[in-house]
Amino acid sequence: MADAVRTQGLYKRFGQQVAVGGVDLVVPRGSFAGLVGPNGAGKTTTLSMITGLLRPDGGRIEIDGHDVWADPISVKAHIGVLPEGLRLFERLSGRELLTYGGQLRGIPLDEVGRRADELLKVMDLAEAQDKLVVDYSTGMRKKIGLAAALLHNPRVLFLDEPFEGVDPVSANTLVEVLRRFTASGSTVVFSSHVMDLVERLCDWVSVMNRGLVVAQGPLDDVRRGRTLNEAFLDLVGVRGNGEEGLSWLGSGSTP
């Protein structure tokens, strides 16, 4: 059986800067996978290329065994995406956004309405469903974005920083929905730099640093008895321990 996601030598550069320098990412089917790495490691660029939003300069990407760039018909219908930066149609209401996304994918209108109702209820957005997305808070935007990504029941879901800036209550809702989703055999790939969360949720981890995957595998293989945070800091190399300088900081010095 093919892996849910498999890339080979994925490469992208912007001008002189190599953003992604030969990434071999593997995510087995049915896993709840975390893609972790410091800022600027290339997580967003990798996810954009995998989801067909950014053209790679080199390498291959397969989702469920189909090449994303050569065979988009077999891929696009079966993936759901929540890209970075909450880029949504601001002037639609939450409900209209879901309807739009569902209809784009050719789902009949009454079926879209039924699914939207349920998603809005689960995401606790039923009250705000007729407000414009531009007036939503960050947590609400992440939730409506996730709802839009789930509406066509994708087999693989790609989420870029889904928990960033989300309050604990909304985060809990997101987690519950995603857990149910993976329990049914679907795959979730999400990027984050909150290690505790990745440790709690994921059974598969890929660690990126400076445009490369530096470790990947089942969670326990990657952390090897340490916390994921310690393993991560070892893998990416700690940059300064914050003890040199700053002698004036703290009580007892002049302000």
Added chain:
Amino acid sequence: MTTARLFVRLKLSLIRGGLRGDAGRQAGFVISLVAAFLAAVAGFALLSLARLAPSGIALDLVSVAFAVFAAGWVVVPLMAFGLDETLDPARLALFPLTTRQLATGMFAASAAGPWPLASLAALCGGVVALAHGPGGVLIGVPAVLLLFAFCLTASRLVTTALSGVLRTRRGRDLLAVVAILGLLLVQVPNLLLNRGLSGDPVRVLASAGDFLRWTPPGMAAHAIADGGFAGLAELVVVAASVVVLARLWIAALRYALVRPDSSTGGGGSVRRSKTSRFLPGGMLGAVVAKELKYARREPRARVNWLSAVFVSAVFMFSLRGPGGGNGSWAAIGPACLAAVVMGLQAANLFGIDGRSLWMNVVAVATPRGLRTDLAGRHLAMAVVAVPLLALASVAAALVAGNAAWAPAAALTAWGVLGVAMGVGSITSVLVPYTYPERMNAFSGAAPGQGGQAFASSTATMLVTGVLALPIALPVMLGFTWWAVLAVPYGAVAAWAGRRLAAGIGFARLPELLTAVSRPT
């Protein structure tokens, strides 16, 4: 004084920081410096020249000029609000400053910069124009300084009072539309003047001068002219008005600093649309429904439509020659131009979607899908433009003097619209560009994409013009029955354009997405 210096330095380093490492902006800044210098010299010279006029007229001229300066100071920063961080009091709320210090600092910061200094220099021209003898100069210099202070405080008062509103989404939406409308309305007197409707300019000037006599700008002008004790008394009144404005401003500032930030939350609900049941299902209907909602709700889309209608109206009236309508082309020409102007919006079909276009990109898996997407956009545009063009044709026919020309004009205009949409769909995929997040009157594209915007609209206009000739030319030459062919011709052109554009566009969807999601 130290706060004032600190704020001026803050403003200067903000300007410097904004320029770092961006050749385009550096060039823009140099151009704006040169422009400010030229404006200062020209303003000073023009105002000084008023001295050559009879003293009454000179006085009225300077009063009007001073008032225009004051009004400009109130309006222009509003349109540029958000570009200058020193102007938003909310950003400074956390610093341990008293309101008075804050007021002094912001006053100093807004006086610093090429344009404020340029307007001060220009205002000084008023002294040259009006002062009689050393007494006039002695009064004139403080009068100009006071007027400058008046402009600054008035402008600060208005931005501060409105800063709460401007930080809400609805406030900004409204302002975007109002600002563009205001800019368009400025053209109206111009048009009226061109048509010779205005009366004697000297009389208009005199009544404006009378009207402004007792406003602070008018008083400042009169103070310079009167000199002596009368001038001094007028100066005291201007100074008092500055103090009152400053007090109001400090109060507004105090209020703005403690008021909760209303930029998040709020916002009313929208009604669920009932029209969707009349639309086709699937992707086509989805795109049409979304585009129609955007035409209503997105300020940039509203502005685009409003200005298209406005420009069409201007064409209609200015094309009518002094000899009145001579032939059916006087009705058909303006209608076709209106179609081109409205069709120009189709030249960058994906621009308004901008960064949210990814939703379509991940859903579109075949060129056929992109064709449906384009068709939805065209259909939505036609839903708005077809009735508008019908109206325009009737109006143009009436203005030209024969209502019977309306049907031919409407049919031809609809055909031209189809051609423009077909051509536009190709430029939409070949030279897409980002619309700036904040609408402004001076640029229709994100920084660095001005060339694309220009190329795209010029190409659409020229190619549409050429392709529309086979239908428009015979009709304008008098073969009005030829107009029945216009709509089928336009439909075929739009269809062919979509077909071609879908093939090109599908192959470069990621590049298309990048081009319309540039940071602005």
